[in-house]
Amino acid sequence: MESHGVDSIHYGAGLAGVHAPGLSQERIIKIERDILSKNDAYARENRHRLAANGNFALNFVSSPGSGKTSLLVRAIEDLKARREIVVIEGDQQTSNDAERIRATGARALQINTGKGCHLDAHMVGHAIDTLAPEKNALLFIENVGNLVCPSAFDLGEAHKVVVLSVTEGEDKPLKYPDMFAAADLMLLNKADLLPHLDFDVGACMAAALTVNPDLQTLVVSARSGEGMQAFYAWIEARAARMAIAE
Template sequence: MCTVCGCGTSPIEDYKHEAGSHSDSHGGGLDHDHHHHHGHDDHAHDHRHRDGAHDHHHAEEGSVQRRNGIAGVHVPGMSEERIIQVEKEILSKNDAYAAENRRYFVSHDIFALNFVSSPGSGKTSLLVRAIKELRGRMTISVIEGDQQTSNDTARVRKTGARAIQINTGKGCHLDAHMVGHAVQDLAPEPGSALFIENVGNLVCPAAFDLGEAHKVVVLSVTEGEDKPLKYPDMFAAADLMILNKADLLPHLDFNVELCITNALRVNPRLQTLIVSARTGEGMGAFYAWLEASTVREATPSKVV
């Protein structure tokens, strides 16, 4: 169980994608030692985590513990002290995997972006359009994260880009362990860009570093100007906010200036772009940001 968000499985140890079985260690520099579990019981379950000495049973019923942790989760049958301890262990292990991913990306000049948002913000449409319009200028591969289906991966592959699906089951976010395995299978080209489309969720993906260069939060103008204040951790963790579906603004009472003001209250360094993935409005500014960031963060040997 992920105690940070209340997922029904431990995302640090569970990995499932369409490619099937694979080796327990990464090639090409990703030295992760992994264990995989592919069977999940939807009801009572006893999880034994191998990343430490903790061994506990998760009951379906019982007293609810309320706390002020990273996501303020409610975990039946666990004390606040125990929840915080396990949460720290999970995040610490994730950070170690993320550091390995980041070293791999840097050594291979792979520019990785972690796209986060609530469901329906238009992330996939944004990525599909970007891949089509940047063809010939940039090589892009994609890791798609969803609880179920490979629908978005199929959409990406129609552009000609290489993509791999991670299905998290009950998990509501990707973690660095999952991404490390997907990178091993996907093998992005050196000097390319890697788009990681996270599971639609504005809470837990904020806490999990995947080794990316930047988190990019996509916010649809249909969601409301107060989202940065309601979900501050996500906007604080991001470096870029993309306000998508700008073509709908004439039909909505969405205050763009107020939304940006709210976001800057949470993160004064947050950059904002206003786009429409459907019409292409503003996408040029995103491409300029992407290309400038790629050059700026390339290793010195690759910068001309």
């Protein structure tokens, strides 16, 4: 389907880039609550639209360098024969990741947030309008690389998937608990590097489960393909469950 010739959307800093030294703590909290309330309303609209069209959406979150884009490229290459996959790419600048996604043949829309540190549901709603995913298509949302801000913003996705690489510390879930608490699945990526690193997989998973006892975890490698079939099975099972619920 056509995307109306639009391949990227640019946003300014928004409140994420604003400093207000004259505001009281109470006023700041009220502003934050208002922002989240409006975002949640847009997220509900997105979720309803996606469900009505049979679109299963995943919001991929991580710190920069976790390998999210490489993981999505691998997943698209492996799954594109089964159903359409469309991608919303979030970055502060450049369209590099969207171009990598398009090289697989998948349609992708780049959202540049400027100084903003996360995608929000309003941005994603406009992107869905532009991409107009086919019925029963998968929607992958690659959020801005950040383990803090995206945790608070519902985009209308079915699940948040947090990607953590073995080149990061195994205590990341304890340092950034809100993100791991908000996620339903953790993908421990770059498993092919484990023989060369001093990384304790068990300790990392234990830390994640301390924060979120319901968090499911998979060890994967976008490069070697290790664990990816288990991830695809997880997607298919959750997508089927969503279809039955609707």
